[in-house]
Amino acid sequence: MTMTLYYNPQSRASVARWMLEEVGADYQLQHIDFTKGESRSPAFLAVNPMGKIPTLVLDDGTVLTENGAIIAWLADAFPQAALMPPPGSSARGTVLRWLFFCGSCFEPALTDRMMRADAPLSKQAVGWGDYDDVVSAIEKALTPGPFVLGTTFSAADVYLGASLAWAGKFGAPRIADSRVIQDYVGQVTAREAFVRAAGN
Numbered sequence: 001m002t003m004t005l006y007y008n009p010q011s012r013a014s015v016a017r018w019m020l021e022e023v024g025a026d027y028q029l030q031h032i033d034f035t036k037g038e039s040r041s042p043a044f045l046a047v048n049p050m051g052k053i054p055t056l057v058l059d060d061g062t063v064l065t066e067n068g069a070i071i072a073w074l075a076d077a078f079p080q081a082a083l084m085p086p087p088g089s090s091a092r093g094t095v096l097r098w099l100f101f102c103g104s105c106f107e108p109a110l111t112d113r114m115m116r117a118d119a120p121l122s123k124q125a126v127g128w129g130d131y132d133d134v135v136s137a138i139e140k141a142l143t144p145g146p147f148v149l150g151t152t153f154s155a156a157d158v159y160l161g162a163s164l165a166w167a168g169k170f171g172a173p174r175i176a177d178s179r180v181i182q183d184y185v186g187q188v189t190a191r192e193a194f195v196r197a198a199g200n
């Protein structure tokens, strides 16, 4: 099964690529050069009208977007990688919880904190609460760890690990100073699939 990942190494598409490596998928990369405006080219907009990567095109032409959805789909499509617990299990609920949390809480809370630090939105009104609550919730989820499911690495760790690694690099508050988060990032980014995905 050959898939095409629209990709740039300096983007959220690197999360999807890590997952493709984790499951051992057969895939090809279609590089999107932001400096040439390729994310907004008519050709790419015809694939993903949002003009965003990651965009994963399956071999039957189905277009997947959103890291959480891509990771969950790949985990199901490649059960031999054992990154997604069985349907209906409590553990699967936990994995889905943190996959959704990354996209619908961590990302907007981080953006809110980094871009609107002087005018935060009401944490009761917005779905992601606020940045400090989000980081505290993540620290709690990783305690005692080492992974979201305890001793078992799962699909949730790909998205959460990548998000935290990325946030730390960009100087997001509390990330670099959190022992729990830094230990976690150190462990997940040492995985062979992460290193392969970061390779070229």
Ligand SMILES: N[C@@H](CCC(=O)N[C@@H](CS)C(=O)NCC(=O)O)C(=O)O
Pocket: 010, 011, 012, 013, 039, 040, 050, 051, 052, 053, 054, 065, 066, 067, 068, 103
């Ligand atoms: N909601 C998407 C966000 C993807 C996203 O924001 N991608 C950025 C790069 S990190 C992008 O493609 N930007 C290009 C553009 O907007 O032209 C996801 O989580 O997968």
